[in-house]
Amino acid sequence: MSKLDMLRTPRDPHAGVKRFADYGDEIRDRCEVLVVGSGPGGAVVAKELAEAGRDVILLEEGPPFGEKDFKPEAGHAMQRVLREGPSRAARGNLITPTMQAIALGGGSLINSAICCRPPDWVFDKWAERTGIEGVDRASLDPHFERVEAQLGVSPTPDEVQGERNRRFKVGCDALGISCEPIWRNVRGCRGSGECFTGCRNGAKKSTDVSYVPAAMRAGARVYTSVRAEHVITDGRRATGMRGRIVEPFTNAEHGTVHIDADCVVLAAGCMATPLILLRSGIANSSGYVGQDLRFHPGLAVMAFFEEPIDPWKGATQGYHSLEYLEEGLKLEVLWSPPSVLAARLPGFGHSYQEHLLSYERLAPFDVICAADHSSGYVKPKRKGWDPDIHWNFDQRDVDLMQKGLGILSDICWAAGAEAILPGLHGIPEVIRSKEAAESIRTTDLRANHTISAANHAFCTTRMSKDPKRGVVDSHGRCHDLDNVYVSDTGNFAASPGVNPMLLCMALADRIAHGIADRW
Amino acid sequence: MSFFLAAASTSCACTASLVLLVAGAVTLLLVARLFVGYPADPLSDSALNRRERALVATVADTFFAPGGPIPLSGCEAGAVDYFATYIRRCPRHQQILIRLLILSTELGPLLFGPRPRRFTRLSQAQRTEFFEGAFTSRLYFRRLSFISFRAIMTMAYLANPQVARCMNMRADRDPFGLENAS
Numbered sequence: 045m046s047k048l049d050m051l052r053t054p055r056d057p058h059a060g061v062k063r064f065a066d067y068g069d070e071i072r073d074r075c076e077v078l079v080v081g082s083g084p085g086g087a088v089v090a091k092e093l094a095e096a097g098r099d100v101i102l103l104e105e106g107p108p109f110g111e112k113d114f115k116p117e118a119g120h121a122m123q124r125v126l127r128e129g130p131s132r133a134a135r136g137n138l139i140t141p142t143m144q145a146i147a148l149g150g151g152s153l154i155n156s157a158i159c160c161r162p163p164d165w166v167f168d169k170w171a172e173r174t175g176i177e178g179v180d181r182a183s184l185d186p187h188f189e190r191v192e193a194q195l196g197v198s199p200t201p202d203e204v205q206g207e208r209n210r211r212f213k214v215g216c217d218a219l220g221i222s223c224e225p226i227w228r229n230v231r232g233c234r235g236s237g238e239c240f241t242g243c244r245n246g247a248k249k250s251t252d253v254s255y256v257p258a259a260m261r262a263g264a265r266v267y268t269s270v271r272a273e274h275v276i277t278d279g280r281r282a283t284g285m286r287g288r289i290v291e292p293f294t295n296a297e298h299g300t301v302h303i304d305a306d307c308v309v310l311a312a313g314c315m316a317t318p319l320i321l322l323r324s325g326i327a328n329s330s331g332y333v334g335q336d337l338r339f340h341p342g343l344a345v346m347a348f349f350e351e352p353i354d355p356w357k358g359a360t361q362g363y364h365s366l367e368y369l370e371e372g373l374k375l376e377v378l379w380s381p382p383s384v385l386a387a388r389l390p391g392f393g394h395s396y397q398e399h400l401l402s403y404e405r406l407a408p409f410d411v412i413c414a415a416d417h418s419s420g421y422v423k424p425k426r427k428g429w430d431p432d433i434h435w436n437f438d439q440r441d442v443d444l445m446q447k448g449l450g451i452l453s454d455i456c457w458a459a460g461a462e463a464i465l466p467g468l469h470g471i472p473e474v475i476r477s478k479e480a481a482e483s484i485r486t487t488d489l490r491a492n493h494t495i496s497a498a499n500h501a502f503c504t505t506r507m508s509k510d511p512k513r514g515v516v517d518s519h520g521r522c523h524d525l526d527n528v529y530v531s532d533t534g535n536f537a538a539s540p541g542v543n544p545m546l547l548c549m550a551l552a553d554r555i556a557h558g559i560a561d562r563w
Numbered sequence: 564m565s566f567f568l569a570a571a572s573t574s575c576a577c578t579a580s581l582v583l584l585v586a587g588a589v590t591l592l593l594v595a596r597l598f599v600g601y602p603a604d605p606l607s608d609s610a611l612n613r614r615e616r617a618l619v620a621t622v623a624d625t626f627f628a629p630g631g632p633i634p635l636s637g638c639e640a641g642a643v644d645y646f647a648t649y650i651r652r653c654p655r656h657q658q659i660l661i662r663l664l665i666l667s668t669e670l671g672p673l674l675f676g677p678r679p680r681r682f683t684r685l686s687q688a689q690r691t692e693f694f695e696g697a698f699t700s701r702l703y704f705r706r707l708s709f710i711s712f713r714a715i716m717t718m719a720y721l722a723n724p725q726v727a728r729c730m731n732m733r734a735d736r737d738p739f740g741l742e743n744a745s
Contacts, residue, residue: 396713
């Protein structure tokens with residue numbers, strides 16, 4: 045480790061974190077504020093309230109991961125860091141792969157570190173949808189600034205963009221489409237492109253190395269390998285939480301956990317928090333807990349170039365275009381482990397091997413869609429703590445996505461691609477001219493003609509002004525309870541239009557200060 | 564009359580027995596064609612039983628056939644052991660789904676052709692034909708099964724360092740040499 049690296053991160057950012065090996069048969073504790081989940085929503089609340097002098101306990105079901113624990117091999121990484129490994133999927137009119145991390149730091153450990161403030165009109169749509177008031181860019185900007193300062197958010201520097209990202213910019217520039225370096229919570233990125241399997245350079249400021257250590261410095265206690273299961277209530281008040289100690293990776297259940305608390309903040313993620321509420325039988329007078337699940341579905345077009353691109357070199361996602369954001373489309377460079385992206389290559393046998401051999405000349409670009417017409421739900425399965433996820437991809441959103449794919453195709457040709465792989469059923473596997481690529485726009489595309497991934501999830505405990513139209517108020521407090529809050533993307537009233545992490549953290553910052561003022 | 568009745572009755576009984584015998588033999592043959600003739604289990608502690616292992620090996624060498632532009636077949640790249648490890652690490656309900664995927668691939672040719680045999684008994688050309696049908700199928704779940712199986716196999720194949728070298732693929736923590744520069 046270089047001297048500069050030592051300055052970047054504390055020697056052991058997880059020092060003091062309680063782990064599975066530290067536990068006996070039972071955990072009993074009490075605190076003022078209990079926070080469930082150490083991802084972007086929970087870690088911010090824990091740190092802010094601990095710094096405000098509150099006695100805070102932070103629970104996390106997953107274990108802590110250090111730089112040395114990360115392996116770039118996709119299967120191994122996903123099976124360790126993701127709940128249900130790479131096989132979690134939403135059922136509906138298509139099977140849509142989705143994911144949720146189980147680790148200290150939650151999703152921030154394995155996302156692309158994209159930090160993007162949503163534009164003001166996003167909140168107008170939220171207000172229109174659930175009548176929510178007082179949540180807008182102006183009121184959130186101070187919270188965005190605090191979070192960005194804590195995480196060191198900055199634009200992706202040119203020195204780590206690499207050719208894959210540059211080609212996207214070349215294509216956008218040639219077409220006059222706006223394109224900008226993505227702002228990320230990264231310090232000292234070396235462009236390894238390994239965000240998805242965990243940063244081996246320790247450059248990504250995921251919450252486990254930023255907010256959680258800060259919370260602990262302010263006195264918060266952090267228990268990992270603890271699954272929160274039931275909120276204990278007495279009338280409109282929560283009095284604590286029951287749970288289980290769970291073994292890392294096997295999820296084998298061990299001793300019981302009982303924590304008394306004056307205030308409970310659920311930040312287990314929008315696919316887990318509703319399960320805790322539903323199994324606890326609370327906060328659901330509106331009937332919206334677990335309902336109205338929204339995703340940002342994503343699709344990629346792979347561009348092949350004549351010369352090597354070395355796509356494995358460069359920031360995971362270095363450039364994006366917000367040109368079509370108001371229409372519901374965000375265009376960006378894509379990267380994930382090569383074996384995962386290979387699912388979009390056609391064929392098998394020797395022809396598939398040929399495609400793999402030309403991987404070094406490939407650059408994947410993707411479009412994510414706000415999918416305002418598509419929705420679903422999460423509910424508990426009969427057994428276990430994994431959610432039953434259901435989501436339908438509405439044809440109007442498929443049509444919108446098709447438009448985005450057409451634009452991506454144009455960007456590929458403008459960037460100098462010699463061929464593209466659209467990865468859509470019913471369209472030629474390899475397209476070698478811009479004219480032929482018009483089929484991407486003209487084909488009768490259906491949801492199940494695509495291999496869509498559901499990237500971001502939200503709205504399962506949506507905020508509303510009227511308690512009949514949502515689960516929490518504009519400050520994240522459950523309408524039905526006096527001292528239970530939700531602080532994850534489940535709070536969103538609709539799509540944030542952009543990648544959700546920064547907004548989730550800004551809302552968490554606001555929720556924490558609301559709690560500090562109230563309690 | 565009674566003689567004829569008795570004779571007819573005996574004849575019917577004989578015919579019925581014969582039909583039962585033939586049906587039994589056909590069933591036995593079918594069962595044998597479906598479930599017998601797999602190689603012995605080389606690893607008793609493997610997460611895959613010998614039938615599953617045989618199918619995974621056959622699929623691996625169909626997805627990544629020997630003699631291709633990358634000079635390693637799926638089996639040579641260690642895809643079967645990778646698959647076994649992968650399934651062992653999966654939660655129980657996913658193990659069931661993956662086993663169903665294996666079974667549906669093995670028995671798929673009985674439903675979709677090209678020959679009414681289990682997958683492992685098809686020739687290489689017939690296996691290729693079966694997968695071509697799956698990849699371009701109008702049936703969403705048939706396409707999905709193909710893509711799911713190929714996705715796991717691709718993770719296995721690309722995890723082999725020799726395959727990665729052939730692709731010029733490098734997992735480099737510092738591809739631009741910034742560590743030394745700093």
